[in-house]
Every structure is written in C-alpha cells, then in structure tokens.
Amino acid sequence: MTTLTKTEDSPAPTGADPFLSVRDLYVRFSTEDGIVKAVDGLSFDLERGRTLGIVGESGSGKSVTNLAVLGLHNPKSTTISGEILLDGQELTGAREKTLERLRGNKMAMIFQDPLTALSPYYTVGRQIAEPFVKHTGASKREGRLRAVEMLGKVGIPQPQTRVDDYPHQFSGGMRQRAMIAMSLVCNPSLLIADEPTTALDVTVQAQILDLLKDLQQEFGSAIILITHDLGVVANTADDILVMYAGRAVERGSVKEVLQSPRHPYTWGLLGSMPRLSGDVEQPLKPIPGTPPSLLNPPPGCPFHPRCAYTGEVGGDRCSSERPVLPEGRGGACHLTAERKQSIFIEDIQPALG
Amino acid sequence: MSNDTTTATADAGTPLRDAVPGTALLEVEGLTKHFPIYGGFPVKRRVGAVQAVDGIDLAVHEGESFGLVGESGCGKSTTGRLLTRLLEPTGGRITYNGQDITHAGRKQLAPIRSEIQMIFQDPYSSLNPRQTVGSIIGGPMEINGMNPPGGREMRVRELLETVGLNPEHYNRFPHEFSGGQRQRIGVARALALEPKLIVADEPVSALDVSIQAQVVNLLQNLQRELGIAFLFIAHDLAVVRHFSQRVAVMYLGKIVEVGDRDSIYNRPRHPYTHALLSAVPEATVTAARDGEGRERIRLAGDVPSPINPPSGCRFRTRCWKAQDRCAKEEPPLIRLGGNREGHLTACHFPEEPTTAAREEDVILDPALLAAEKGTGAGSAGPVGKVDR
Numbered sequence: 001m002t003t004l005t006k007t008e009d010s011p012a013p014t015g016a017d018p019f020l021s022v023r024d025l026y027v028r029f030s031t032e033d034g035i036v037k038a039v040d041g042l043s044f045d046l047e048r049g050r051t052l053g054i055v056g057e058s059g060s061g062k063s064v065t066n067l068a069v070l071g072l073h074n075p076k077s078t079t080i081s082g083e084i085l086l087d088g089q090e091l092t093g094a095r096e097k098t099l100e101r102l103r104g105n106k107m108a109m110i111f112q113d114p115l116t117a118l119s120p121y122y123t124v125g126r127q128i129a130e131p132f133v134k135h136t137g138a139s140k141r142e143g144r145l146r147a148v149e150m151l152g153k154v155g156i157p158q159p160q161t162r163v164d165d166y167p168h169q170f171s172g173g174m175r176q177r178a179m180i181a182m183s184l185v186c187n188p189s190l191l192i193a194d195e196p197t198t199a200l201d202v203t204v205q206a207q208i209l210d211l212l213k214d215l216q217q218e219f220g221s222a223i224i225l226i227t228h229d230l231g232v233v234a235n236t237a238d239d240i241l242v243m244y245a246g247r248a249v250e251r252g253s254v255k256e257v258l259q260s261p262r263h264p265y266t267w268g269l270l271g272s273m274p275r276l277s278g279d280v281e282q283p284l285k286p287i288p289g290t291p292p293s294l295l296n297p298p299p300g301c302p303f304h305p306r307c308a309y310t311g312e313v314g315g316d317r318c319s320s321e322r323p324v325l326p327e328g329r330g331g332a333c334h335l336t337a338e339r340k341q342s343i344f345i346e347d348i349q350p351a352l353g
Numbered sequence: 354m355s356n357d358t359t360t361a362t363a364d365a366g367t368p369l370r371d372a373v374p375g376t377a378l379l380e381v382e383g384l385t386k387h388f389p390i391y392g393g394f395p396v397k398r399r400v401g402a403v404q405a406v407d408g409i410d411l412a413v414h415e416g417e418s419f420g421l422v423g424e425s426g427c428g429k430s431t432t433g434r435l436l437t438r439l440l441e442p443t444g445g446r447i448t449y450n451g452q453d454i455t456h457a458g459r460k461q462l463a464p465i466r467s468e469i470q471m472i473f474q475d476p477y478s479s480l481n482p483r484q485t486v487g488s489i490i491g492g493p494m495e496i497n498g499m500n501p502p503g504g505r506e507m508r509v510r511e512l513l514e515t516v517g518l519n520p521e522h523y524n525r526f527p528h529e530f531s532g533g534q535r536q537r538i539g540v541a542r543a544l545a546l547e548p549k550l551i552v553a554d555e556p557v558s559a560l561d562v563s564i565q566a567q568v569v570n571l572l573q574n575l576q577r578e579l580g581i582a583f584l585f586i587a588h589d590l591a592v593v594r595h596f597s598q599r600v601a602v603m604y605l606g607k608i609v610e611v612g613d614r615d616s617i618y619n620r621p622r623h624p625y626t627h628a629l630l631s632a633v634p635e636a637t638v639t640a641a642r643d644g645e646g647r648e649r650i651r652l653a654g655d656v657p658s659p660i661n662p663p664s665g666c667r668f669r670t671r672c673w674k675a676q677d678r679c680a681k682e683e684p685p686l687i688r689l690g691g692n693r694e695g696h697l698t699a700c701h702f703p704e705e706p707t708t709a710a711r712e713e714d715v716i717l718d719p720a721l722l723a724a725e726k727g728t729g730a731g732s733a734g735p736v737g738k739v740d741r
C-alpha cells in the first residue's frame with residue numbers, strides 16, 4: 001500500500017532510527033455486521049526515554065493499536081497490515097513465540113484494571129517474580145528478592161512482608177503499584193500503559209503518574225500512555241498523538257498541541273473539558289454528534305459530519321478528500337495553516353479560560 | 354462520636370439548611386451506616402464493622418446540585434444508597450419532603466420511588482446483558498406507565514442520541530459496546546423517568562470528555578429547566594465544580610468540609626481538600642509543568658481501612674499538619690473564623706484559604722520521595738523543588 005501514504009503520513013525524520021516505529025498500521029475485525037476498521041492507516045514513532053500520550057474518544061482505536069503492537073489480537077478474526085518495528089525488529093506477522101518472548105521482557109503493559117491482570121490465586125510477589133524468572137533464568141529465591149525490591153521501588157510499605165500477600169489484600173492503588181512493579185521487573189524498554197490511572201482516585205493517580213515519570217528517568221523506558229484525559233497527558237507526556245476513527249488527526253509536542261492545536265477535533269476535546277479555573281456560568285462545549293461507525297466510516301475527513309468548519313474549506317472537499325497528516329508537527333485538516341491559527345486564537349482559546 | 358459533630362455544628366449557629374435559600378428536599382442528620390463483619394471458627398460471630406458512613410449531616414435543596422467528592426471507599430456510594438433507601442441506615446435520620454423515610458417500608462416508599470432516581474457507578478453490572486438497549490432504557494417507562502408523545506421507542510432513540518449513542522443501536526446488547534458506551538446507556542435509563550431528585554453516582558466518570566460535556570450540559574439543563582435536584586457524586590473535582598452549587602468533601606465516612614463552590618475551590622481550609630485539589634491534572638502546560646500556579650501535595654498511600662479508622666481526626670495518618678491533639682480529639686465540623694456562612698471545616702489546624710503554590714511541595718509518598726531525591730538533583734521543575 002502505498003509508498004505514497006507512507007511518505008505523506010509519517011512523522012518528521014529524526015536522524016536516528018526510532019525505538020518504536022509504526023507505519024501504515026491497519027487493524028480490521030471481521031464481525032457479523034461486516035468489517036470493523038478499528039485502525040485505519042496509523043503511523044507514529046517513539047524514542048527511548050520519551051512518553052507518547054495517545055488521546056482520543058472511546059472507540060477511536062487506542063487500545064486496538066497497542067494490542068497490535070503487543071501482538072495480542074486473535075489472529076482468527078483480525079487482519080493486521082503495516083509495519084511495527086521495535087528496535088528494528090518487525091512485529092507484524094512475527095511468530096507467537098517471538099512475541100511471547102518480547103512481552104514482559106522488552107515490552108510490557110499496564111492495564112486499566114489491575115484485578116483482571118493479577119491472578120487472585122497467587123501471591124503478589126510470585127506474580128511479580130514470574131516474568132523475571134522466566135526471562136532471566138533467575139532462581140526462585142532471586143525472583144523473590146527482585147519482587148521485594150520492585151515493591152519497594154513502587155512505594156509499597158514493608159515490601160518484605162507484603163510480598164506474600166494476595167492481590168485482594170491490597171488496596172486499589174497498591175494493586176496498580178504492584179502491576180507497575182510487575183511490568184517493570186524485566187526493565188522493559190517499551191512500556192504501554194492503557195488508562196493506567198482511570199480507575200484510581202486523583203490523589204493516587206497523582207502519585208502513580210509522578211512515579212511513572214520518576215521510574216522512567218531511572219529505567220529510560222519508552223512509554224505509551226493511553227488516556228482520554230488531556231490533563232493526564234499534559235502532566236506526564238512529551239508528545240501527543242490525537243486519534244479519531246482509527247487515524248491520527250494531530251501530532252506534536254505536549255506544548256504545541258495544548259497551546260496551539262491544529263485540528264478541529266482537538267479544539268473540540270479542549271473545549272469540552274471542565275477546568276478548575278473555568279467559568280462555571282458557561283456551558284461546556286461538547287463536540288456535536290457522535291463518533292462514527294467504524295463499519296462504515298465517513299468518506300473524506302472522518303470528522304466532517306461533526307465539524308463546524310467544513311464551509312470554510314469549500315466545496316465538498318471535506319467529505320470527499322481524505323486530509324493528510326503532514327510530517328512531524330501538524331493536523332490532518334484541509335484548513336490552511338493561517339486559518340487554523342486565527343480560528344484557534346479568535347474563537348477557541350478565549351473560551352478555554 | 355457522631356453526636357459531637359452534630360452538636361458542634363448547631364453550636365456554631367450554621368446549620369446547613371441556612372446556607373442556601375430554598376426548601377430542603379432531602380435532609381440528613383447524623384446518618385450512619387456500619388456494615389457488620391463476621392468471622393471466627395467454628396461459630397461465626399460479629400467481629401467488627403466497616404464504618405462506611407459515620408454521622409453525616411447534609412441537605413439537598415429543591416432544584417440545587419449538591420456535589421459529594423472524596424476518594425474511593427470514603428462512603429459516597431453508601432451515602433447515595435442510603436438516601437435512595439437501597440440500604441437500611443444504622444443510625445441517624447433521613448427526611449424527604451418533610452417525611453421521615455429513615456426506616457420507611459416498601460409501601461411507604463412506593464410513591465417516592467420514581468421521584469428519586471439513581472444513576473449507578475458501574476456500567477457493567479448495572480446493565481442486564483440479556484436485554485437490548487431499547488428494553489433497558491424503555492423498561493422503567495413501561496413499569497411506571499409513561500407514554501411519551503411519539504411513543505416509547507422514539508423517546509428511547511432520542512435518549513440514545515442525547516447520551517451520544519447511535520439511535521440505530523436500539524436493538525443491540527450491552528456487550529456490543531465499549532465501556533464508555535455502556536455507561537451512556539445507564540445514564541439514558543435514569544433520565545427516562547424525569548425524576549425530582551437524582552442521586553448520580555459517578556454518572557460521567559466512564560465517559561469521554563466530549564460525551565461527558567454533553568451529559569453534564571444535559572443534566573444541567575434538567576436541573577435548571579425542570580428543577581430536578583441532584584446529589585452529584587464524583588471524584589472529578591472539575592466536573593463537580595462545574596455542576597454543583599454546593600460541595601461536600603468526604604473522608605473515611607465523615608464530611609470534613611462543606612461549603613459553597615467558591616469557598617471549597619478557592620478558599621479551602623481542610624488539609625485534605627487542599628490535597629485533593631492539588632492532585633487534579635490540568636490540561637494547561639504552564640500550570641502542569643512549571644510548578645507555578647497551584648500547590649503540589651502528594652499524600653502517602655491510600656485511604657486507611659474504615660474497619661479500624663484512626664482515632665480523633667481520621668485524616669491524621671496522611672496529614673502533614675497532624676499533632677497530638679489530632680489523635681485525641683475529633684475535630685468538629687464548624688464554621689471557622691473567616692469562613693463564609695455555610696462553609697464548615699473539621700480541622701484543628703486548618704490551612705490558609707488559598708490554593709496557590711507553596712514555597713515547598715508537600716511530598717509524603719515514600720516512593721516518590723526516594724525517586725525524586727535520587728534523580729531530582731539535576732532535573733528542573735517540581736522535582737527539584739523537594740530539596741529546597
């Protein structure tokens with residue numbers, strides 16, 4: 001497919017080969033109703049030691065993308081095409097054995113709900129030690145010591161005793177810490193955190209996000225942080241990828257995207273968030289309409305049925321021509337750069353408070 | 354214990370019902386719920402109790418939105434379930450429209466049931482997996498004999514649209530939706546009966562910002578135009594601020610601070626309120642990154658167990674201002690000097706009424722402290738501030 005899309009739709013060249021590079025990723029599910037185009041030509045890069053925040057509405061393909069990177073889709077009902085290069089190694093079409101070796105070792109995942117990922121039948125320590133023993137060939141005793149060390153690192157008090165607890169003996173925040181300990185136990189170079197704090201209280205969320213940042217400094221991992229909360233991204237990530245209908249619609253540094261967003265969908269996300277400093281008399285500004293069906297995504301720009309600016313583009317371009325996401329910083333939208341800037345400054349920014 | 358609080362409140366001459374004009378639709382005094390814990394072998398006996406809600410006072414006025422915030426396990430949902438009488442209170446009194454419903458039976462509650470609706474927290478367990486979306490949302494209308502103009506199916510389709518779902522999904526089942534989409538179904542179901550008071554337990558927590566904004570605006574319209582009162586339970590402080598005129602902060606079964614929106618968000622006095630506000634991630638680069646603007650407080654660990662709550666002030670195990678007195682004496686919920694009317698705080702050593710950045714961050718979390726000490730020396734921003 002298409003060297004064309006490849007060159008059009010890729011992030012800025014950074015000189016060195018990025019640690020994780022995703023190109024033209026397509027993920028499709030066959031269902032009774034038809035083919036679900038969950039990821040539709042997605043490209044992004046991630047360097048070591050950096051955090052990429054992937055934001056977007058529910059159903060925009062964030063989790064599907066990352067399950068594809070981890071090789072966790074059911075091959076029977078899933079079609080994946082494109083390139084996923086992890087440290088130069090091709091992961092699409094890699095054998096299950098290869099992927100299994102990489103998971104928990106080179107790449108690890110933190111799930112939204114630690115209870116579904118932790119088994120109730122084994123102690124927390126045993127579950128943290130398991131990937132370590134499996135991937136390093138360490139002894140059981142070494143595994144246990146390592147588990148104690150990791151529990152200490154993530155701030156569990158008295159790790160020597162708590163290592164023998166079962167998950168149900170931990171509170172929600174402690175379980176999430178145990179999950180983080182489990183995913184970091186083999187020093188993974190890529191950590192994928194899918195809504196890691198969504199189920200947590202704000203005070204614990206703040207602890208966990210700070211902890212992830214600090215551990216990243218120590219381990220130098222690359223992190224993909226999936227979230228729907230732009231506040232979480234603002235605090236934690238270096239770069240942002242905004243997804244809509246299985247595609248990247250905007251990308252840039254946190255500062256660039258939050259201070260001068262270049263896509264009407266990103267404007268919509270920012271405008272709909274209540275803020276601690278916002279004007280309570282102003283109603284929130286939700287994006288009209290609903291996210292599109294991925295069985296039959298809208299032609300052209302997938303955002304056009306909800307977009308207020310199609311008239312500015314003129315003709316039927318928005319509904320017929322798919323806008324391209326430029327290299328590096330940018331947004332996939334037919335509006336001119338000047339127009340985007342003036343709309344943001346005049347119409348969007350004043351309402352953000 | 355709970356009596357202390359009640360008396361002190363009365364002594365200060367600022368009962369909650371005076372805080373805002375309008376009649377109290379729902380009033381609560383000394384509300385308590387202790388869940389017994391059984392244990393022992395071979396004969397099971399009562400070995401203790403989870404003090405989920407321990408003597409709270411509050412009043413929700415007609416047409417107002419009253420926000421309830423606090424961490425997981427602090428008793429928000431239990432309070433909600435007590436008020437809707439899905440749970441039997443252990444102590445205290447609940448009055449709805451002047452009628453004591455604390456221990457009201459099924460029959461007595463029947464006429465009230467459709468007036469007080471509840472939106473639940475858990476989008477998975479609150480939806481019947483065998484029912485279509487259409488019958489989940491239309492069911493309560495049918496049971497209550499509601500026949501909206503255009504028919505129930507059309508109303509259901511409208512409701513689907515309002516909560517951001519495709520009306521064509523009328524015949525689908527819950528498992529065909531994502532977590533976020535499932536929660537929207539629950540919101541639509543509660544809206545169907547157009548009640549007088551909605552106890553909304555985390556109604557928008559699982560929703561995307563944009564859909565959340567639609568639902569908050571929608572609930573706000575219901576509150577303003579139809580005069581529906583809300584007890585709005587949420588952990589998202591920005592959403593609560595947007596939606597609620599008055600807010601109560603709960604910690605381990607107690608209300609630790611309550612007041613009008615401005616007092617709670619801009620002039621908080623309780624250390625816990627400060628900690629909660631400082632933990633909110635804000636989508637602004639300057640505030641988040643340069644450590645300017647708001648204070649940074651990181652508590653240690655989670656909320657302690659409500660089975661054996663700390664003596665005196667329950668927040669003392671995580672409080673940076675705690676002193677001996679805090680362990681001995683429970684602080685009463687009172688109006689402190691300088692607080693507005695109706696702004697009550699339960700603390701012996703309250704904070705300054707500001708949320709501006711402090712000279713030093715308050716970092717109590719041992720892992721963070723270790724990590725920040727270890728790597729913080731050369732790094733910029735908030736991390737470096739710890740050592741100053």
Ligand SMILES: Nc1ncnc2c1ncn2[C@@H]1O[C@H](COP(=O)(O)OP(=O)(O)OP(=O)(O)O)[C@@H](O)[C@H]1O
Pocket residue numbers: 029031036038056057058059060061062063064065228294530531532533534
């Ligand atoms: N196994 C599957 N079979 C069919 N469709 C699927 C499957 N998994 C996901 N989808 C669809 O793919 C799209 C993207 O799903 P995904 O779970 O990635 O969304 P998300 O952005 O993570 O949303 P959320 O925040 O709700 O988890 C959705 O339309 C979803 O319904």
Ligand SMILES: Nc1ncnc2c1ncn2[C@@H]1O[C@H](COP(=O)(O)OP(=O)(O)O)[C@@H](O)[C@H]1O
Pocket residue numbers: 388403404405423424425426427428429430431432659
């Ligand atoms: N049926 C029950 N039996 C025992 N403990 C309970 C029960 N329901 C709730 N609790 C406990 O009561 C406390 C408050 O719970 P809840 O009100 O659900 O908290 P939240 O603020 O998260 O909604 C928690 O410690 C919880 O575990």
Ligand code: SF4
Pocket residue numbers: 263264265301302303304305307308309310313318323332333334335
């Ligand atoms: S391309 Fe057109 S429809 Fe899409 S975001 Fe830009 S203006 Fe809106």
Ligand code: SF4
Pocket residue numbers: 623624625666667668669670672673674675676679684699700701702703
């Ligand atoms: S009473 Fe003491 S422990 Fe409780 S919040 Fe106030 S200072 Fe902290």
Ligand SMILES: [Mg+2]
Pocket residue numbers: 062063
């Ligand atoms: Mg997801």
Ligand SMILES: [Mg+2]
Pocket residue numbers: 426429430431474554
């Ligand atoms: Mg709850």
